[in-house]
Amino acid sequence: MKGEFIRVTSGFRNWITPDGSPGPTGEGGFAAEPGRYHLYVSYACPWANRTLIFRALKGLESAISVSVVHPLMPADSWVFGEYPGATPDQINGAKTLSEIYQIADAGFNGLVTVPVLWDKQHNTIVNNESSEIIRMLNSAFNGCAGVHTEVDFYPQHLREDINVINEVVYHNVNNGVYRAGFAATQKAYERGFDQLFAILDELEKRLASQRYLVGKQITEADWRLFVTLVRFDAVYVGHFKCNKKRVVDYPNLWAYTRELYQVSGVAQTVNMDHIKYHYYASHKIINPAGIVPKGPEIDFLLAHGRE
Numbered sequence: 068m069k070g071e072f073i074r075v076t077s078g079f080r081n082w083i084t085p086d087g088s089p090g091p092t093g094e095g096g097f098a099a100e101p102g103r104y105h106l107y108v109s110y111a112c113p114w115a116n117r118t119l120i121f122r123a124l125k126g127l128e129s130a131i132s133v134s135v136v137h138p139l140m141p142a143d144s145w146v147f148g149e150y151p152g153a154t155p156d157q158i159n160g161a162k163t164l165s166e167i168y169q170i171a172d173a174g175f176n177g178l179v180t181v182p183v184l185w186d187k188q189h190n191t192i193v194n195n196e197s198s199e200i201i202r203m204l205n206s207a208f209n210g211c212a213g214v215h216t217e218v219d220f221y222p223q224h225l226r227e228d229i230n231v232i233n234e235v236v237y238h239n240v241n242n243g244v245y246r247a248g249f250a251a252t253q254k255a256y257e258r259g260f261d262q263l264f265a266i267l268d269e270l271e272k273r274l275a276s277q278r279y280l281v282g283k284q285i286t287e288a289d290w291r292l293f294v295t296l297v298r299f300d301a302v303y304v305g306h307f308k309c310n311k312k313r314v315v316d317y318p319n320l321w322a323y324t325r326e327l328y329q330v331s332g333v334a335q336t337v338n339m340d341h342i343k344y345h346y347y348a349s350h351k352i353i354n355p356a357g358i359v360p361k362g363p364e365i366d367f368l369l370a371h372g373r374e
Contacts, residue, residue: 070252078177079192083184083203085210090203097186097193099207101130104193105158106200107167107183109136109145110338111345113241113294114197115182120290121204123332126215130208132157136164136181138341140349144179152338158187168192198233201287220287228281232288236280239266241295248307248353256308264311267320274319278373289327296324297337300365302346306353315365326371334367 082090087098106122108115122131134156137148144165147156161167167183168175171192184193184200194200202221209216221229239262246259270292273280280288295303296314303309315321328334347359 070250070255071246071258078175079171079183079195080199081193082199083193083207085207092199093194096189099203099211100188101208101211101213102132103186103188104130105132105134105185105187107134107136107156107164107181107185109138109140109181109345110152110336110341111138111140112181113298114180116294116297116336117197117290118182118184118200118204119336120294120333121201121220123336124215124218124220124330125204125208126213127204127208129213130211131204134158138345138348140345145181150341152341158185198237198291201290205287220285220290222284222286225282225286229286229288232280233291235266236270236288236292236295239263240270240292244295244299244303244307244309247309248303260309260311263309267312267317271317271319274323279323285327285330293324293327296320297328297367298342300363301339301343305360306346306350322371322373325367325369326373328367329371337367339365 079093081093081097083097083099083104084090084095085099087096089095106118108119110116119133122128122133133154134147135152135154136145137150137153140146144163146163147153147161156167159167159170164181164183165179167185168177168179170190180195182197182200183195184203185191186193194203205220208214243259243263243266247256247263250256250259270280277283279285280292299309300313300315304313314324328337343359347354348357351357
């Protein structure tokens with residue numbers, strides 16, 4: 068009634084653990100076994116982008132297979148279809164992602180979202196909450212051959228600080244762009260807009276005196292912010308009316324975004340064609356004609372100087 072965008076809570080909350088014991092939520096029975104699990108993702112989606120980044124940086128490409136949906140999303144569900152960079156559903160042969168949800172739960176009648184972490188053995192969804200999936204990818208498979216165990220994006224001694232910054236970034240930046248973009252009243256839009264840029268201003272100051280958001284190493288907090296920043300100038304500035312400043316107008320945030328993009332394996336998870344096509348062509352209530360802008364030109368490979 069206030070015109071606010073409300074994000075729906077994810078419904079599948081099981082956890083993969085090293086031995087299959089229950090995680091913080093859900094049921095047990097999901098042991099970390101290479102080749103057993105599959106990710107359904109969209110390159111367009113920032114939440115799914117998180118999981119692709121963790122899969123790449125932890126060395127899990129051969130352990131966890133991936134299907135990529137078509138960037139154009141009809142009103143009822145993501146779909147599998149021919150498009151450069153998209154794939155068929157190699158696991159279940161589904162035409163839409165809603166079919167995957169109904170295989171897992173025949174009575175499912177909720178919102179169909181990506182990412183989806185699928186168990187090939189039990190033929191069901193393990194989890195569809197990206198913040199939990201990246202935690203699993205970060206540590207659950209560390210006992211498996213070939214996994215980069217030396218990489219830890221959620222170290223014990225930094226967890227409290229990571230959790231604090233995650234909350235601020237999630238509500239005001241990750242979800243903040245959607246609160247502005249999908250607002251149905253002027254007041255709701257301005258509320259989301261003002262909170263978004265207040266936090267971006269704070270983050271700019273924070274990154275003036277430290278290289279990363281928490282401590283002296285890249286953590287989960289950085290990747291959770293990155294997926295919004297990398298889409299900001301191409302999509303959120305124009306499409307979601309988040310136009311007070313661009314990321315390139317923030318010297319520290321812009322250099323920080325370039326540094327993270329240039330981490331080996333990350334650039335391959337960012338598909339700007341899918342990102343722009345999805346947002347501009349799928350959201351008819353915002354962009355009825357579905358015209359996808361040709362610009363802007365953004366060079367994420369410029370030297371970042373964050374050393």
